[in-house]
Amino acid sequence: MLKTEITLEEMVPILKLLGDRTRLTIFSLLRTKQACVCELVEALEMSQPSISQHLRKLRDAKLVKEERRGQWIYYSINEETTHYLLVEHVLKFVPDQPDLIEKMKQAKGC
Amino acid sequence: MLKTEITLEEMVPILKLLGDRTRLTIFSLLRTKQACVCELVEALEMSQPSISQHLRKLRDAKLVKEERRGQWIYYSINEETTHYLLVEHVLKFVPDQPDLIEKMKQAKGC
DNA sequence: TGCTTATATAAGCACTTAATTATATAGTTG
DNA sequence: CAACTATATAATTAAGTGCTTATATAAGCA
Numbered sequence: 372m373l374k375t376e377i378t379l380e381e382m383v384p385i386l387k388l389l390g391d392r393t394r395l396t397i398f399s400l401l402r403t404k405q406a407c408v409c410e411l412v413e414a415l416e417m418s419q420p421s422i423s424q425h426l427r428k429l430r431d432a433k434l435v436k437e438e439r440r441g442q443w444i445y446y447s448i449n450e451e452t453t454h455y456l457l458v459e460h461v462l463k464f465v466p467d468q469p470d471l472i473e474k475m476k477q478a479k480g481c
Numbered sequence: 482m483l484k485t486e487i488t489l490e491e492m493v494p495i496l497k498l499l500g501d502r503t504r505l506t507i508f509s510l511l512r513t514k515q516a517c518v519c520e521l522v523e524a525l526e527m528s529q530p531s532i533s534q535h536l537r538k539l540r541d542a543k544l545v546k547e548e549r550r551g552q553w554i555y556y557s558i559n560e561e562t563t564h565y566l567l568v569e570h571v572l573k574f575v576p577d578q579p580d581l582i583e584k585m586k587q588a589k590g591c
Numbered sequence: 592t593g594c595t596t597a598t599a600t601a602a603g604c605a606c607t608t609a610a611t612t613a614t615a616t617a618g619t620t621g
Numbered sequence: 622c623a624a625c626t627a628t629a630t631a632a633t634t635a636a637g638t639g640c641t642t643a644t645a646t647a648a649g650c651a
Contacts, residue, residue, distance in 0.1 A: 377574055379505055386500030386571070392493045393639085399489065408598060421640060423599055442597045442648045460570050461496070464487055481597070503609085518628060531610060533629055552618045552627045591627070 377454050385454060388432055389461055393417065394425050398448065398458075399465045401435065403472050405447035409481035414471040434458060443481060487564050495564060498542055499571055503527065504535050508558065508568075509575045511545065513582050515557035519591035524581040544568060553591060 389395055393415060400406060400414060411422050426446055429435040436449040448462075449455070499505055503525060510516060510524060521532050536556055539545040546559040558572075559565070 379509060379575055382574060383500055383502045383505060386496050390493055390496030390500040395489055395493060444598065457574050464492060464567050465489055
């Protein structure tokens with residue numbers, strides 16, 4: 372159920388989550404395709420726990436969703452979240468990161 | 482000079498500034514009318530230094546501009562800033578705060 | 592079953608941030 | 622000029638955040 376109405380109090384945590392370089396980059400990548408944790412680790416060149424912790428925050432806020440497929444857990448943007456409209460409008464400004472997308476695709480072993 | 486192009490790195494600090502309850506409320510109020518510091522202090526029921534420090538951050542990022550008029554310094558949204566387009570799109574979602582606007586108008590002594 | 596891989600979680604730490612209190616600056620008014 | 626008002630700045634502190642290291646969980650495979 373998408374809402375056009377959103378309170379200031381509801382906006383703040385969403386903007387706070389988007390106002391982080393790592394998380395905004397994750398969004399930029401997930402816009403291209405869903406990704407498992409190890410692909411994001413490769414692309415962002417960050418530790419696995421660090422990526423996982425960012426994903427947890429995004430998941431807790433229902434901004435992304437996860438789907439386990441075997442050993443892998445695929446994350447994708449949750450377009451069904453209540454305030455996706457705000458997220459969408461912000462994401463419109465986020466440029467693609469072709470270099471990172473490339474690195475993500477070359478992620479081996481996962 | 483407004484830009485449609487904005488890098489991820491440029492977006493992050495803007496979203497970080499907007500992802501704060503006090504600052505987002507200030508924006509909501511400034512959208513209605515420019516305001517001096519003491520009006521914002523009244524409306525938000527926060528200390529003057531706290532409000533001033535938030536305004537400084539917004540000014541440093543060029544998201545608001547100031548204009549001294551006698552003892553008072555009036556703040557307003559800087560619509561000429563480079564990345565106002567992003568700000569504008571976010572602000573579209575921020576609801577008006579009629580109660581705070583009322584309190585702001587009743588600010589005495591300034 | 593035991594080993595490996597993918598991911599999550601927990602604990603600790605460094606850094607940042609937002610508030611408070613105190614003080615400084617600048618304009619106004621007597 | 623002195624007193625007052627509006628605002629800014631500085632120093633301190635408490636809380637929050639993001640990273641690292643270490644460990645736990647869970648799935649796949651020999």
